[in-house]
Amino acid sequence: MAGMLYSNIALKIGKKGERKEMIEKVVSASQEVKKTPKEWCAELGLTIVSPDGWRTSTAPSMDKPISLDEFRTRAYYSTIIGNLNF
Known part of the structure; x- marks a missing residue:
């Protein structure tokens, strides 16, 4: 759930070119190595x-x-x- 929350925030505040990068960082940070x-x-x-x-x-x-x-x-x-x- 937290990852989805951050993804939604990233979509709203990030510039168009930065959105994908911000979402990728949130997703990769939530995945445990x-x-x-x-x-x-x-x-x-x-x-x-x-x-x-x-x-x-x-x-x-x-x-x-x-x-x-x-x-x-x-x-x-x-x-x-x-x-x-x-």
Whole structure:
């Protein structure tokens, strides 16, 4: 719903040439980026040594794409090597 609200606002206040760009920014900002833990590790320069954050009954598979927020939460409970300020 919020994305639609912002799209309507963009249509009303944006100049004709800017409308499409403004709407695209709102839509892309509302879409959550998901990657596999392996892809997040490669991007952030991390290595998961012991994936304790993925050892719960509700944890997704290590092959399933997840959001950065979920990756951070699960990595926090895991043994990792690399820059821990991600």
